[in-house]
Every structure is written in structure tokens, then in C-alpha cells.
Amino acid sequence: MELVEKMLAGDERALARLITLVERDSKEVAQIMSEICHKTGQAYWIGVTGPPGSGKSTLVDRLTAVARSRGLTVGIIAVDPTSPFSGGAVLGDRIRMQQHYLDTGVFIRSMATRGSLGGLPRAARRVAKLLDAFGKDLVVLETVGVGQTELDIVESADTTVVVLYPGGGDAIQTMKAGLMEIANIFVVNKADRPGADQVVAELETMLSLNVRNSDWRVPVLTAQAVNSVGIEELYGAIDDHRRMLESTGQLAVQRRGQLKKELIQAIEQGVSERLERLMRRDDNLAQLLNKVGSGEIDPYATAQEILTNPVIFKKWLSRLEV
Amino acid sequence: MELVEKMLAGDERALARLITLVERDSKEVAQIMSEICHKTGQAYWIGVTGPPGSGKSTLVDRLTAVARSRGLTVGIIAVDPTSPFSGGAVLGDRIRMQQHYLDTGVFIRSMATRGSLGGLPRAARRVAKLLDAFGKDLVVLETVGVGQTELDIVESADTTVVVLYPGGGDAIQTMKAGLMEIANIFVVNKADRPGADQVVAELETMLSLNVRNSDWRVPVLTAQAVNSVGIEELYGAIDDHRRMLESTGQLAVQRRGQLKKELIQAIEQGVSERLERLMRRDDNLAQLLNKVGSGEIDPYATAQEILTNPVIFKKWLSRLEV
Numbered sequence: 216m217e218l219v220e221k222m223l224a225g226d227e228r229a230l231a232r233l234i235t236l237v238e239r240d241s242k243e244v245a246q247i248m249s250e251i252c253h254k255t256g257q258a259y260w261i262g263v264t265g266p267p268g269s270g271k272s273t274l275v276d277r278l279t280a281v282a283r284s285r286g287l288t289v290g291i292i293a294v295d296p297t298s299p300f301s302g303g304a305v306l307g308d309r310i311r312m313q314q315h316y317l318d319t320g321v322f323i324r325s326m327a328t329r330g331s332l333g334g335l336p337r338a339a340r341r342v343a344k345l346l347d348a349f350g351k352d353l354v355v356l357e358t359v360g361v362g363q364t365e366l367d368i369v370e371s372a373d374t375t376v377v378v379l380y381p382g383g384g385d386a387i388q389t390m391k392a393g394l395m396e397i398a399n400i401f402v403v404n405k406a407d408r409p410g411a412d413q414v415v416a417e418l419e420t421m422l423s424l425n426v427r428n429s430d431w432r433v434p435v436l437t438a439q440a441v442n443s444v445g446i447e448e449l450y451g452a453i454d455d456h457r458r459m460l461e462s463t464g465q466l467a468v469q470r471r472g473q474l475k476k477e478l479i480q481a482i483e484q485g486v487s488e489r490l491e492r493l494m495r496r497d498d499n500l501a502q503l504l505n506k507v508g509s510g511e512i513d514p515y516a517t518a519q520e521i522l523t524n525p526v527i528f529k530k531w532l533s534r535l536e537v
Numbered sequence: 538m539e540l541v542e543k544m545l546a547g548d549e550r551a552l553a554r555l556i557t558l559v560e561r562d563s564k565e566v567a568q569i570m571s572e573i574c575h576k577t578g579q580a581y582w583i584g585v586t587g588p589p590g591s592g593k594s595t596l597v598d599r600l601t602a603v604a605r606s607r608g609l610t611v612g613i614i615a616v617d618p619t620s621p622f623s624g625g626a627v628l629g630d631r632i633r634m635q636q637h638y639l640d641t642g643v644f645i646r647s648m649a650t651r652g653s654l655g656g657l658p659r660a661a662r663r664v665a666k667l668l669d670a671f672g673k674d675l676v677v678l679e680t681v682g683v684g685q686t687e688l689d690i691v692e693s694a695d696t697t698v699v700v701l702y703p704g705g706g707d708a709i710q711t712m713k714a715g716l717m718e719i720a721n722i723f724v725v726n727k728a729d730r731p732g733a734d735q736v737v738a739e740l741e742t743m744l745s746l747n748v749r750n751s752d753w754r755v756p757v758l759t760a761q762a763v764n765s766v767g768i769e770e771l772y773g774a775i776d777d778h779r780r781m782l783e784s785t786g787q788l789a790v791q792r793r794g795q796l797k798k799e800l801i802q803a804i805e806q807g808v809s810e811r812l813e814r815l816m817r818r819d820d821n822l823a824q825l826l827n828k829v830g831s832g833e834i835d836p837y838a839t840a841q842e843i844l845t846n847p848v849i850f851k852k853w854l855s856r857l858e859v
Contacts, residue, residue: 471830481840508793518803
């Protein structure tokens, strides 16, 4: 594909066009991904997530500055939610990143959740692969929010940084649970605010209960991104984590696992889509659906009957389109 | 099933045991759901959601008091997130509901996200059906947080109330998008705080762009749940929405659609589970997985090849266990 060749040769406009194709889930995506596949795996992927208001964008901005000062190029994917009403993206404050706009060593792309939520992690990973193949040394996946979608996105990173802040109150409390599992590094940002010590202490307590990985003790750092305080330390912690992953061989294992998961998910999704289409045109199911809809039979019990009935189930599957 | 009979006869301990069976996804679930299926559909289901800190529990508490004062019985399902670390539930402040603990007209059950996130909406809906069959007039599905799981849960309610509050800042901003789609009624709680008018105005603006349903204009109410202010108005709005749904026939359509969706999702999930088991023991896939894992081939392109290859795909499906 000419566009891929141009991109691999360093054409930034070709990169932008490929990203758009990937975002739109165009028909060329499989071909594009196949062609860049052997060029990926060079970049180091960093996931940055945390609740809204934690100052992630500023932190990513400052981290980017540190990386640039060390001669590394950076690709940033900022995933923002979309209003289903206006159809437009509630884009994050990209103005904070302005200092990097003229720097060709930094490529910034905002992605929004257009329609289907399930498709976003997939699209974000694909865009990250494009930036990886393009030759960026670091790829940062920044997500606004802490829902399942965001966790799915940052999970594919090599190192995941979770940003919290004092004063988030209940919100933080609730969100910590899901974040605990995925964080390799915690940063309590806005650490000059009252309550920062308490957030750090709480995280340390929760972490002390964890014996997940004896090769890595999840650090709890503090930062004031707006004042560029604590950024070098964060950069150092990411580097430490990277060296640990590399020296223990975990990086390769992690990446292999991620790629395998992508294959399995893609197959499952394909089968689900075909199944849904089949169900929509199946007369027997239409009858069952009506009975379920009228409350005559229970949906779960009916599903189980179908799934455990060799005649019905096999007949259905044999009719799934390829 | 004896337990179901006891429950339908009004035995609250039998109800509690059935809920536990449903939560644990025990083998009896299909039978339980089948046996109660014709007893459901009598209760009116109210979903209450919003970001943490919005005061949902207090609001539900006050709404319950109003319902009780009108002679209605209430079942409440409070869905709380779990820490994957401790394994225990970060249960909401059920103490606020204390005034109803001795009232046999109110049944309160907290549910936590144990393990699989996907299973929670299903379990919550099943518990709601149990409370419905038990004879509660109102079933309240209260969810803490605003992730996809929460939206999936409240979506199954007849009327969905979204609670926001001033001072949530960025958090609210981000969360509003997903909530706009599902809200039948907005409540700006903690309305005595500065900024409440602005939240109301913003919501009104966003709503004015929407032409979703000409039979219902989504109201934006204000409340101070702790001071019992605005509760009667909220109760009235829920009643208005209910009357609209009933008189236009939309209630029946909505419920039928929900039941059908449950059947289709249950079938899809069953097929996915079987597919995953099959993939785990398939030698050809093991080879492909290794190639994908080593970066030799791209996962998405490989999945598409499998899905569009009649030989591989049909062979696989024919081996799916029933």
C-alpha cells in the first residue's frame, strides 16, 4: 500500500491519513495492520489514566518534555469521550500541549468515542501501532476517565501510570478499586493540595495487601505537574519499570500475551457479529423472541435451552455466514 | 422449587436465599428465573445513577420514604464496586438507609462487582426480577459510578433518574455525555451549593439539542436530599414519566425490547464462552497464536482471515460443544 510505504518513509501526512482510516474502521485496516506489523514493537508504550480533573494531560505534557530533552521522539494518543448528543468530541484541553505543536519529534492525536464503545480500545491500539511503526520511541496512551474502556486501553501499554489527586473524594475512592489492578506506578498529582499525604498513605496501605508481582513494588509518587515538580522522578520510575520488564523477560511475555488476546477478541467479536445477523433473520428465534417479550418464557432459561440443545444449536451454527 | 414457592408466598428469608443463588450464578438460576417469570412485570423499575458523591443513596432513601407514605412497598438494589485487592465490597453508606431497616415494606440488597464486570448487569436484573416477583411495588436499581456497567444496569429500568451535583467539575463534564442518552429525569442534587444553577443551565442546553422523544421532555429538577427538599417533585416526575409510558404503550414496548435483548445477549455470551474454550484447545489456533505473539502476523488481519475462510471457520463451529 502506497500510503503505508510513505508513512514508513517518515511522511507525517501519510501517518495522519492512516490513523483516520483506522479510526473509521475502513476496509483497508486489515491490510494496513498486516503491512506495518513487522515494523512495530520498537516503541515503548506508556499508559496514563486516572479520574477526570487529575491533571493527566499536563503530566503527559511534562513527561514529553523530559523525553524530548533526552532525544526521544514521542507519539501521544489522547482518548476523550464524545457527547452522543452533538456528535462532536468534547476534546481535552490540547492547548496545554501547545509547546510541542511545532516540534516534529512529537505527534499528538485525539481520539473520541464515536458510537460503539467496544471499538475504541481496538482503534486506540491500532493507532498506537501506527505511531510505533512510524518510529516514535515512546507512545503514550492517555485516557480521560476510568471506565472499562479506559482500562482496556491502558492495559495494552507496557507501563501503566495511574494519576490520582487529593480532593477527588468519593470519586477517587470508587475508582481506586479498578485502578489498583492495572497500575505499575501511582502518581498523586496536585500534591500541594491538602490531603495529598492521606491519598499516598491510603494507596500504600492498599498496595501492601498486594503480592501480585515480586519483581516490582508499585511506587506511589507525588507530583505537581503544573509546576513541573516530580516529573523527573516519574520518568525515572517508568524507566525502572521498563528495565525490570526487559531484564526479567516480562516485557516480551506481556506483549506476546497482548497480541494473542487481540487475536482471540477479534475472532470472538467476528463470531458475535455474525451470530447477531443470523438471529435477526431466524424465524424460530423470532417466535422465541416474541414469547420472551410477552413474558411467557424467561430469556435466560430460553438461552440455556438453545445453547444446550444439539439440534437447534448446531443447526444455527451451520447457518452462520462466513 | 420449594424455595421459589416460599418466596412467592412472602417468605423474605427465601427471597434472600434466592438472591444469593442468583448472585453466585448457581446452576439453579435458569430454573429459578423460569419459575418466577410469569410473576414479574408487576413492579415499576426505577434506575438511579450518577457520579460518586452526588448523594444518590440519600435521594433513594428519601424517595423510598415518599413511596412508603403512599402505601407502596419498595425493593432496593444498591450496586457498589469492589476492590479487587481485598475481595471485599466497598459498600456504600447503608447506614443512611437505617430508618427503613425495620420496615418490612422495604427490602434493601447491596450487590458488589465480584470478579467479572459483565456479569453484574445480568445479576442485578435477575435480582430486580426476584423483588418484582416477590411483590414489591417499586424496584429501585441504584448504581454507584457511571461506567458502562452502571449504564447497562439502569438501562433496564422503566424510568431512569440521573443525579448530578455542583462542584463535580471535570468529572461531571466527562460523565454527562454517556448519561444524556439514558436519563429520563435529571436531578441536580446538593442544589444549595454554588454552581447549581450553572449545572441546570448546562443540562437544559444539552437537552435542547435533543429531539429523541417527542412524548417526553426530560426535566431538570433540583434537590437537597439531606434536607428532603425536592423529593416530592422528583417522585411526581417519575410518576409523570410512568403515566406517559403507560398511556402511549411505550412501557410495554420498552419492556419487550429489554427481554428480547436479554435473550440475544445470553445466547451471544454462551456462544462466546464455548468459542473461548474451543480456541484454548485448538492446535491450529495455537500455532497461529504463536505467530501472532511473535509479531510475525497481525492479530486483526489473522482474525479476519479465519472468519472469512469457510473451511477453517465452519470446521471450528462444527466442533463447538453444546
